[in-house]
Amino acid sequence: MTSLGSSSSSSMEYIVRVPKNTNKRYNIMAFNAGDKVNCSTWAQARMERDMSNRRMYGEEEVVEGAAGSEFGKKQREEARRKKFGIVTREFRVEDQPWILKVNGKAGRRFKGQKKGGVTENASYYIFTQCPDGAFEAFPVSAWYNFTPLAKHRTLTAEEAEEEWGRRNKVVNHFSIMLQRRLREQERGDDDEEEGEKAGKKKKKKGDKGGDLRIHDLEDDLEMSSDDSDSSVGEDGESKPKAKKEAAKKGKGGKKKKKKKGSDSEAMEDSDDGDFEGLEVDYMSDDSSSDEDEPEKVKPNKGEDVPKGIDEASESEEESEEEKQNEEEGKDEEDEEGKKTPVQQEKKKRRDSSEESESSEDSDIEGRADSALFMKKRTPPKRGGGRGSGGSSRTGSRPGTPSIDTASTSSTLRAAATKLEQGKRQTAPPSSDTPPAKRLKMASNPQSPAEKSVQQAASGKSTPSSSDVQLTEEAVRRYLIRKPMTTKDLLKKFQTKRTGLSSEQTVNVLAQILKRLNPERKNINDKMHFYLTE
Amino acid sequence: MSEKGEVDLTGAKQNTGVWLVKVPKYLSQQWAKASGRGEVGKLRIVKNQGKAEVSFTLNEELTAIDCVGEKASSVRAPRDHPFTMQTVGGQTLAVFTENPSGQSEDRSDGSAPDKLVLEGVVVQRAECRPAVSENYMQLKRLQIEESSKPVRLSQQLEKPVTTNYKPVSNHTYNVEYEKKKKEEGKRARGDKQQVLDMLFSAFEKHQYYNIKDLVDITKQPVTFLKEILHDIGIYNVKGTHKNTWELRPEYRHYQGEEKSD
Numbered sequence: 049m050t051s052l053g054s055s056s057s058s059s060m061e062y063i064v065r066v067p068k069n070t071n072k073r074y075n076i077m078a079f080n081a082g083d084k085v086n087c088s089t090w091a092q093a094r095m096e097r098d099m100s101n102r103r104m105y106g107e108e109e110v111v112e113g114a115a116g117s118e119f120g121k122k123q124r125e126e127a128r129r130k131k132f133g134i135v136t137r138e139f140r141v142e143d144q145p146w147i148l149k150v151n152g153k154a155g156r157r158f159k160g161q162k163k164g165g166v167t168e169n170a171s172y173y174i175f176t177q178c179p180d181g182a183f184e185a186f187p188v189s190a191w192y193n194f195t196p197l198a199k200h201r202t203l204t205a206e207e208a209e210e211e212w213g214r215r216n217k218v219v220n221h222f223s224i225m226l227q228r229r230l231r232e233q234e235r236g237d238d239d240e241e242e243g244e245k246a247g248k249k250k251k252k253k254g255d256k257g258g259d260l261r262i263h264d265l266e267d268d269l270e271m272s273s274d275d276s277d278s279s280v281g282e283d284g285e286s287k288p289k290a291k292k293e294a295a296k297k298g299k300g301g302k303k304k305k306k307k308k309g310s311d312s313e314a315m316e317d318s319d320d321g322d323f324e325g326l327e328v329d330y331m332s333d334d335s336s337s338d339e340d341e342p343e344k345v346k347p348n349k350g351e352d353v354p355k356g357i358d359e360a361s362e363s364e365e366e367s368e369e370e371k372q373n374e375e376e377g378k379d380e381e382d383e384e385g386k387k388t389p390v391q392q393e394k395k396k397r398r399d400s401s402e403e404s405e406s407s408e409d410s411d412i413e414g415r416a417d418s419a420l421f422m423k424k425r426t427p428p429k430r431g432g433g434r435g436s437g438g439s440s441r442t443g444s445r446p447g448t449p450s451i452d453t454a455s456t457s458s459t460l461r462a463a464a465t466k467l468e469q470g471k472r473q474t475a476p477p478s479s480d481t482p483p484a485k486r487l488k489m490a491s492n493p494q495s496p497a498e499k500s501v502q503q504a505a506s507g508k509s510t511p512s513s514s515d516v517q518l519t520e521e522a523v524r525r526y527l528i529r530k531p532m533t534t535k536d537l538l539k540k541f542q543t544k545r546t547g548l549s550s551e552q553t554v555n556v557l558a559q560i561l562k563r564l565n566p567e568r569k570n571i572n573d574k575m576h577f578y579l580t581e
Numbered sequence: 582m583s584e585k586g587e588v589d590l591t592g593a594k595q596n597t598g599v600w601l602v603k604v605p606k607y608l609s610q611q612w613a614k615a616s617g618r619g620e621v622g623k624l625r626i627v628k629n630q631g632k633a634e635v636s637f638t639l640n641e642e643l644t645a646i647d648c649v650g651e652k653a654s655s656v657r658a659p660r661d662h663p664f665t666m667q668t669v670g671g672q673t674l675a676v677f678t679e680n681p682s683g684q685s686e687d688r689s690d691g692s693a694p695d696k697l698v699l700e701g702v703v704v705q706r707a708e709c710r711p712a713v714s715e716n717y718m719q720l721k722r723l724q725i726e727e728s729s730k731p732v733r734l735s736q737q738l739e740k741p742v743t744t745n746y747k748p749v750s751n752h753t754y755n756v757e758y759e760k761k762k763k764e765e766g767k768r769a770r771g772d773k774q775q776v777l778d779m780l781f782s783a784f785e786k787h788q789y790y791n792i793k794d795l796v797d798i799t800k801q802p803v804t805f806l807k808e809i810l811h812d813i814g815i816y817n818v819k820g821t822h823k824n825t826w827e828l829r830p831e832y833r834h835y836q837g838e839e840k841s842d
Contacts, residue, residue, distance in 0.1 A: 057627055057630065058627070059625055059628070061624065061626075062623065063622075063623055064620070064622050064637065065619045065621065066615055066619045066621050068619050072678040072679065073680075074676060074700070075679065077675040077676070077677050077699075078672060078675075079672065079673040079674070080672065081671025083673075085673045086673070087590075087593035087675050088593055088594060088596050088702075090590055093587075093588040093590055093699070094587055094588060095677075095697055119787040119791065119794045120794055170603050170604065170605055170606060171603075171606060173601075173602045173604050174600070174601060174602075174676055175602055176597070176599045176700070176701070185621070
């Protein structure tokens with residue numbers, strides 16, 4: 049090493065060596081600037097090759113010999129591939145990506161993919177300075193670009209496509225992942241102890257599938273409550289209250305989801321087919337258990353101290369219901385769970401229908417139901433009850449369009465409590481409690497006024513096809529002839545024939561029904577109205 | 582001894598700084614020819630009022646280029662190579678080495694656990710450029726000529742190729758095949774019990790067999806074999822397109838299937 053001194057410049061000379069005998073292969077680990085990676089902060093790191101592609105190249109070895117195998121299968125397969133000219137690239141270990149785990153389980157993870165073409169036209173060398181001042185140059189054999197791996201759950205490609213298609217409709221984006229997680233759970237385990245999942249947000253999510261189906265307000269309501277939970281508990285998973293509610297909701301949610309499937313003929317169609325395989329353990333009997341549940345729930349609801357946000361209270365109500373579930377014990381839990389889920393599903397159904405801007409018949413019918421009940425007991429504060437659900441759903445996103453429901457939520461809740469009281473006062477025959485329950489549900493998931501009217505309208509209509517005008521006389525005729533649900537009624541007065549919009553139909557029908565004050569009967573688990581004159 | 586996958590982080594902790602230098606191909610080829618301790622040249626760093634100029638000078642003995650063809654050693658590699666210094670930018674570039682430990686290579690999963698060492702972080706990037714000179718131009722011309730030669734060459738032949746195919750009355754392969762067939766003769770029906778034993782042992786190995794394969798294994802005429810197979814086995818279309826024979830359920834006792842009989 050020689051040095052020349054000079055006043056303004058100094059030059060140093062170093063010998064450059066290229067060691068020949070080293071076995072070490074030098075590689076570059078490149079991180080993106082935005083990832084802010086500082087290697088000196090790493091306490092501990094593990095890196096291994098990512099062998100997940102191996103099965104693509106070395107074909108999966110099916111069971112060798114004995115059951116299921118054919119004689120000469122391998123040769124046949126090979127001959128077949130040669131015939132078609134299928135050439136599989138061999139699996140080279142040194143080309144596989146690296147998986148780098150920094151700082152153990154809780155730290156970051158990176159995937160390092162080999163960058164091709166690095167050594168083709170120019171060579172990279174690493175110059176390090178040795179203690180004796182000389183430089184040593186080592187050739188770089190491979191360059192790996194390391195990208196951080198997301199630790200949070202992401203959507204798969206199919207799910208992402210679905211969501212993309214709904215991007216204009218879905219307002220609450222937080223619910224998307226929640227739904228997905230819950231769906232996974234639903235699919236994954238039927239036997240798993242619900243309590244295990246309770247603490248996790250996923251469980252809370254109840255029916256995430258709902259978001260992806262064209263459907264119900266109820267689903268949305270449930271989700272929104274869930275979301276409000278999550279929004280209340282900031283990151284949604286840490287707050288104990290959220291967990292508790294999650295636990296309850298999870299159980300209820302799970303049941304709700306199942307129950308929803310069983311009720312699907314009464315409610316919106318389930319497009320996904322998610323519910324096909326669901327166990328519907330409470331299909332058979334609802335009525336008695338239904339009675340008890342709503343009553344217990346409603347008093348609780350009345351007593352709830354609002355959390356200060358509508359959603360919060362909404363979710364509390366639901367969690368109260370969940371509490372009910374737990375208190376009853378496991379045996380009854382199913383039944384009650386059924387009730388609650390029914391309620392909540394209906395709520396959700398309504399919520400979701402509120403959220404999805406399309407108004408479909410079932411939406412209309414559902415709302416007609418609730419609107420009807422609402423009308424019967426309280427002045428139609430349809431927006432209110434709905435609003436609580438709606439606001440809960442949208443609470444986490446204050447800028448969302450359904451803000452108008454928030455204003456009515458208090459009134460709707462008031463309506464709901466009045467409903468409960470009213471219900472409590474009247475000795476509820478079994479046929480009444482389902483209506484009461486539905487009233488509650490109606491009040492809760494009530495969407496803005498117009499929608500509730502639709503729901504009311506849909507509930508009961510007697511089938512008489514010839515009637516085109518939506519008049520009290522017509523409805524009366526129908527109801528005298530035969531008991532009908534709101535849904536049936538709505539079907540009778542189709543928008544094309546009456547010339548009214550669906551909202552108007554619902555509104556008008558609700559009013560008519562209020563005036564008529566028909567008798568109620570629970571047939572096949574559905575609320576039917578009828579008149580006897 | 583670190584466990585598999587563990588990365589040695591000493592270099593990172595010490596924040597060892599290294600340079601990443603891009604070097605032209607011909608230069609790296611010359612470096613590969615270095616002898617002895619591997620000295621290839623000298624690096625001169627001149628600090629000129631704050632700016633650093635780095636240049637590399639190739640050792641004299643390494644300037645001889647081996648080139649293919651006639652122009653042996655008429656072209657010499659340039660000696661001076663100024664470095665163009667660049668910043669790393671926001672990117673973090675680390676250097677890690679894989680050291681295949683001396684275990685045997687015939688493990689099925691490839692190399693034995695390598696020792697991974699994080700050597701350091703790149704603090705400076707540089708490009709080694711040759712100083713433009715007549716030498717360099719000639720070298721470049723040579724390279725271009727070599728690379729522009731087509732890989733495949735068309736050549737005209739004067740006489741047609743006669744070595745490959747000659748007409749024969751009967752190909753050797755055919756002759757052998759016919760001889761083999763004659764030796765074997767027609768398949769004779771063996772003892773039924775023996776055939777059954779053969780079949781059972783065959784079905785122990787695989788569940789599904791093609792009739793041709795069974796004929797091959799048992800060396801029995803096809804009709805006889807089919808009779809036997811009708812007794813003990815079933816012929817199934819199976820869904821996958823080959824039609825195969827398998828043992829009847831009562832004769833089977835595969836692992837993983839229910840035991841019966």
